[in-house]
Amino acid sequence: MRVDGADFIDSYKGLKKAITYVRKNRAPILVHANCPLLGHHTSGVRKEWYRGEDLDVQQLNDPIVKFEKWLSASGETEKTLSDIRKIAYEKVAHDYQQAIKAADPDVEDFDSHEFAPTPVTEEKGERLPKGAGPRNAFSSSSYQSASPPQRAIQVGSRSPIENDRQGSECSEWISDHGCAATKPDQQAACSAITLTEVVIK
Incomplete structure (x- = not known):
């Protein structure tokens, strides 16, 4: 608009x-x-x-x-x-003088009044409704207890090296189980084979 x-x-x-x-x-x-x-962009x-x-x-x-x-x-x-102009000018002049006489801001108080006060200061209750399943695959107990390749299976057909943390875990796990691939595409292919073996077992 x-x-x-x-x-x-x-x-x-x-x-x-x-x-x-x-x-x-x-x-x-x-x-x-x-x-x-x-007006001026800034005072400088x-x-x-x-x-x-x-x-x-x-x-x-x-x-x-x-x-x-x-x-x-x-x-x-x-x-x-x-009359409106006069009132506006007088207010600006008055506020300007107040600002000049005011003490310099305290650096320890720079974030005061940044947010409106709230009575809620700590989290209470349950994150999920009663009887509801996990919000996503990453929060489920089966995901948390699974090995890195099994975790990749639980979240679908994504590559097990989709992010640094999970990629590192899968690479170490695959290396321990006999896969010597070093390039990302080779690791992905080796991961798929290894994951298939895990599922079959």
Whole structure:
């Protein structure tokens, strides 16, 4: 979904539609908002250094100016808009002074308020419903007690060297049982033969 990030009304309607979609379909959605870059990128990267003449063009798409025009067209008086600007400026100036006077953050406290507090601090109860089988082949008791090749059989026709851990276990087991193959494809073939013998036995 695309919205005009410089247009409050278009952004508001677009995000409202996106939220409705997510709640109804229980699925994610990507909102692409085209926004003008009016200020500095950071305190160390000035806008003049990398925006150049484009700054004048970007200013024409200032979302605050566009929103003020929309409010005026909707019937708001200039006095009302002026009062809003005054309140906003005063708040920013007040908060700025508070920030300057505030103590530096404590490095030991950097992760405070990162997550909302929760009454759940430890796991309780059973992971699986009563009477349910194992969630997957890797958690079953038969899998845990089986030899590496037998484990490979239990999870289907996958190669016994599908990951580093299981591959290493199978390679050692096969080597102990007389298979001298060294290349991955040879090991897979030897594994299949050895696994077949295990099943037959």
